[in-house]
Amino acid sequence: MSNPATAHIDLQALHYNLAQIKKLTPQAKILAMVKSNAYGHGAVPIAKSLENSINAFGVIFVKEALALHAAGIKKTIVVLTGFFDSEELTTINELGFSTVVHNFEQLEILAKTKLNKPLQVWFKIDTGMHRLGFQPHEVLRAYQLLQDNPQVEKPLHLMTHFSDADEITHAKTLKQLACFTSVTKDLVGIKCLPNSSAILQWPEAYSEWVRPGITMYGVSPIADKIGADFGLKPVMTLTSRLIAVHQLKKGETVGYGSTWACPEDMPVGIISIGYGDGYPRNTRSGTPILINGLRCNSIGRVAMDMTAVDLRPLPNAKVGDIATMWGNKLPIEEVAQCSGSIAYELFCRMTQRVHYEYTV
Ligand SMILES: Cc1ncc(COP(=O)(O)O)c(C=O)c1O
Known part of the structure; x- marks a missing residue:
């Protein structure tokens, strides 16, 4: 007997959900999150289906970017944890991926690695999630190192990630937003803040780019709500x-x-x-x-x-x-x-x- 367990993936629903996201943030470019096998939906078929409708893909590891590249995906792929060594950085650069830079170790690797073409960098600032990113007091120093590095494409992308955007009454999101606004006020860069929760309920956090994940797949990131409450369809x-x-x-x-x-x-x-x-x-x-x-x-x-x-x-x-x-x-x-x-x-x-x- 072959396994009857089947995941039916409705690509029309995927595009329907993307359209709902675009209605909320019509000006924004979309960094579509396809990390972790597109949230279990199959990274390659999801990326192929979305490629002409979004502006870039987000993955966590170089290996995930390589799989999309091998499948013929041409759209920009942003590696959200960046690189661990010169070799990974070189791979990122040669295959035309973009990379997050979130710590000084990566800046050192970048300084000593000779690249053959400009590297697109997403500069990650930690405004309170305390996972990845430069601390507010480190931002100017790190930013300047990137600005001064001729191998790095300008303008930089500036990003942060919210820890509590799923809770509409949580003061943390506004605090993170204020921190981001303050540390970036004199920096030149293209901003990217909202995840799904912020797209759904924090318009004050909207920026040039948005990073939807779970909402594209038709699911609510907000507790006690379902995708349909936000006009989304399960993929x-x-x-x-x-x-x-x-x-x-x-x-x-x-x-x-x-x-x-x-x-x-x-x-x-x-x-x-x-x-x-x-x-x-x-x-x-x-x-x-x-x-x-x-x-x-x-x-x-x-x-x-x-x-x-x-x-x-x-x-x-x-x-x-x-x-x-x-x-x-x-x-x-x-x-x-x-x-x-x-x-x-x-x-x-x-x-x-x-x-x-x-x-x-
Ligand atoms: C940095 C970053 N941005 C965006 C997202 C997308 O989040 P969501 O699926 O809640 O939209 C994630 C996912 O965890 C993430 O790690």
Whole structure:
């Protein structure tokens, strides 16, 4: 039997979501985030589909940029952690990628590496996330080193990343914004601030470039909301099939650990999907699953290859029927909540074993 677990990727929905983002920030250039295999949607097909509609792609590692390049992607690819050594920097430069520079170690490597063409640099400033970027008191010194380096293309891009933009009442975003405005007030550069949350709810943070990720994939970055609340459509629908149906007696248990017992005589379905495919093991019993489009609940522990479902709402369900784990008519945000996680992580857990189907 081949694995029936299938990620249906709706490229029309992807473009629909991009159009919603562009409506909010019509002047902005789009740095489309396709890191981590385009949030599990497949970096190459997503990038190919988006290439003519966006201005650059964002990845984390050189290896991710190389994969897009090898697939024939010509649009600018920005490597968001930059380079670890001269060799990586040379690769970035020779293949025409752009790079974030976020620490003095990278500036030293840049100073001692002879490049064959101008390097496009995104200068990252830490305004309070405290992951990557130059601290406010370091900004002028680092900026000047880049300005003085003839190998570096001018103007620079200036960027920062928000830590709490998903919370509309959080004062941190305005604080980060004020910090960015203050440290960059005398710098020449093209600014890039908003991620999805800021695009959706912090217009004061809009800049020449925006960096949408999760919203392109139709999902809400804001807790307790779903993509549809922002007019977005899910791009991924994850389905599989029932591979067994049992009539169990009251008191019989289902799955590893016998954690769930039938409260009455009832039909139970076994779906061919598990954490080996990326469906989270820690979804609790009661997590919604659509069987033939009808809402049912998961029961017992998710195993590597199988998940059990309570078929009482659909007593006539049979082997081969379609199970929708998330996507159309079943927001991934809801499933993520039932597993104590977020949609971002669920997407990124998708494994090679799942079959991907793209509809244009
Ligand atoms: C630097 C940076 N910019 C933008 C994004 C996109 O974030 P989101 O998917 O929330 O839009 C990310 C993702 O985490 C990021 O690390």
